[in-house]
Amino acid sequence: LVKHLFGTYKIKYHVNGLDHExxxxxxxxxxxxxxxxxxxxxxxGKEDKFPLASQLTTDEANKFFDDLCKKHHVECTHPRTIDRLIDKVIII
Structure with a gap:
């Protein structure tokens, strides 16, 4: 997609605004x-053992990621589904 849009695989991104490098x-x-x-x-840091991918549909996995968000003060609005919780955990 990047190659199609920009004609190259390398792009420049102004992370800190257009007035910065x-x-x-x-x-x-x-x-x-x-x-x-x-x-x-x-x-x-492997403080807690993450659930296996095959267990992500369980209530225990949902609670694990819910607790992880709370522990790291990451907000997740309702519904607090496993998908939304994992998405929020990524930003920790």
């Missing part, structure tokens, strides 16, 4: 694949 972002493939849950778990 832009940052170059390189979207050149191939991309490194990461596991979302294990990367989050590692980034948060």
């Amino acid at each position: 832009p940052v170059e972002i390189d979207f050149t493939p191939p991309y490194k694949r990461i596991s979302l849950l294990s990367t989050l778990e590692e980034a948060l």
